[in-house]
Amino acid sequence: MGRTQRKRNRNKVRNFRTCEECKEIVFFNSWLSKQGIRRNNKLVLAVFNETGRGVLTKKKIRPGEELMNLPLNLTINVTTILMDLQFCNIFLENTKLCLQHYKHSVTFQSLMALYLTYLKVQGSNSKWFLYLESLPKEYTTPYFLRGDILNYVDTDILAVISKQKDIINTSYCIFEEILSSTTSNDVTVKKLKDYFKMPIYEWAYFTVNTRCVFMDLTKVIDLINIQKSILNIICDNTKISLCPYLDMINHSPNARNETKLIVSSNIENIRIANLNNVLFTDVWFSIFTKNIFQPYSQVFICYGDSHNLKLITEYGFFLPNNELDFVSFSFESVDIFFRSQGIRLSQDQNLFISNHGLNKNLYIDLKGLSYNFYGLLMVVKYYYNRTMDVSRLLYSAAICSSNKDLDDIITPMVRDKLIKLKESIRKLESYMNQCVITNNCIALMSQYVNILEKFIKC
Numbered sequence: 001m002g003r004t005q006r007k008r009n010r011n012k013v014r015n016f017r018t019c020e021e022c023k024e025i026v027f028f029n030s031w032l033s034k035q036g037i038r039r040n041n042k043l044v045l046a047v048f049n050e051t052g053r054g055v056l057t058k059k060k061i062r063p064g065e066e067l068m069n070l071p072l073n074l075t076i077n078v079t080t081i082l083m084d085l086q087f088c089n090i091f092l093e094n095t096k097l098c099l100q101h102y103k104h105s106v107t108f109q110s111l112m113a114l115y116l117t118y119l120k121v122q123g124s125n126s127k128w129f130l131y132l133e134s135l136p137k138e139y140t141t142p143y144f145l146r147g148d149i150l151n152y153v154d155t156d157i158l159a160v161i162s163k164q165k166d167i168i169n170t171s172y173c174i175f176e177e178i179l180s181s182t183t184s185n186d187v188t189v190k191k192l193k194d195y196f197k198m199p200i201y202e203w204a205y206f207t208v209n210t211r212c213v214f215m216d217l218t219k220v221i222d223l224i225n226i227q228k229s230i231l232n233i234i235c236d237n238t239k240i241s242l243c244p245y246l247d248m249i250n251h252s253p254n255a256r257n258e259t260k261l262i263v264s265s266n267i268e269n270i271r272i273a274n275l276n277n278v279l280f281t282d283v284w285f286s287i288f289t290k291n292i293f294q295p296y297s298q299v300f301i302c303y304g305d306s307h308n309l310k311l312i313t314e315y316g317f318f319l320p321n322n323e324l325d326f327v328s329f330s331f332e333s334v335d336i337f338f339r340s341q342g343i344r345l346s347q348d349q350n351l352f353i354s355n356h357g358l359n360k361n362l363y364i365d366l367k368g369l370s371y372n373f374y375g376l377l378m379v380v381k382y383y384y385n386r387t388m389d390v391s392r393l394l395y396s397a398a399i400c401s402s403n404k405d406l407d408d409i410i411t412p413m414v415r416d417k418l419i420k421l422k423e424s425i426r427k428l429e430s431y432m433n434q435c436v437i438t439n440n441c442i443a444l445m446s447q448y449v450n451i452l453e454k455f456i457k458c
């Protein structure tokens, strides 16, 4: 086949457009090169019909190939924050003893979000300006849904949004207090006091949420003795990092990849007080793929095994035919249903249920009842049956086989859930100006309908 024919064939099936001529991307690419990124030269940024912006390979990629390799100082991680003394002074030069007063009170993700707003306020004076410009302007997680639409969204989605709102509101208030009591005279800090508003903080929070990668720096720096550093205010670990360009790669559940921190031998357990940028010019963060990618196809990585509830609420997208999806039921709602059917669990049954953890992880997926749900129904049906030993049954293979008698106990509850789901989907579909977020919620709720209908039919 000649070159022209090959090109024609390629064009016929194109499901993307490259963005090599887009000004923002040209600037971003040349900034990345100046900062010392080493990337596979087969890769370019493109916009795909199915997934939006992502990474395209122009030539075949084979298992074991490195996709890119970033010097540590081209990523925004815990050391970036600790080495930014003006930023740290927001907390250290303060009328409040912030490190004690706010000890363990915010997540590292929240601190990263504050740091992003601090970088953003610096505009083109920041080293990260072109990176920040390359980021999406808005996100498609249901957190951003309008209040009236939320009335029809499934309770599982609402529960995640509610947790996110809690974390974001609490940390926002804490940062507002800290900013109002800082005595730092730094110009950027002064600007940040006016600039720090909820919408920009929410944008920053979801930038971190949707784009961070796992990066463990515990061998490189001493993160045990942190009492005198601003890390004293965080309540979890610091193992996330923003990695320009790497964070342009979209997710596929079939992708397999590995990351590696390449560190020269003399860099080990550095104390926070001794951190400096030069040390990290020789630490690299590298990502390899274990897949084959054909020429002119999209390159994917896997963000972790994820069901759609997680994908839509944390990342803002939905994957059709996701085998990992499930419909969950709280023990409280199941117990209310039992009572409505005249089933009252005795004290002994309740004790058995909680001792065996059968009041948690109650769900139905495409394969049927979860182990715990099955166990719970066994307790309901056979606990007082002298010919059955429920404890033994729980640990035997019998638990996994389907049992129509047990399924039938909860069929009315499942039917009821189906009616509610379908009614909510109908309401959501009737909204004018459908957006990606509502469509994702509808897609997930329709998947729940599939799962429950399959359960009833079996």
Ligand SMILES: C[S@@+](CC[C@H](N)C(=O)[O-])C[C@H]1O[C@@H](n2cnc3c(N)ncnc32)[C@H](O)[C@@H]1O
Residues within 6 Å of the ligand: 050, 051, 052, 053, 054, 135, 136, 140, 210, 211, 246, 247, 248, 249, 250, 251, 252, 314, 315, 316, 317, 318
């Ligand atoms: C790490 S970023 C990847 C780059 C991103 N597409 C961009 O334009 O900057 C993660 C985000 O990409 C999108 N994404 C990732 N994988 C996807 C997929 N398989 N389908 C649709 N969107 C996807 C989601 O919006 C997600 O929050």
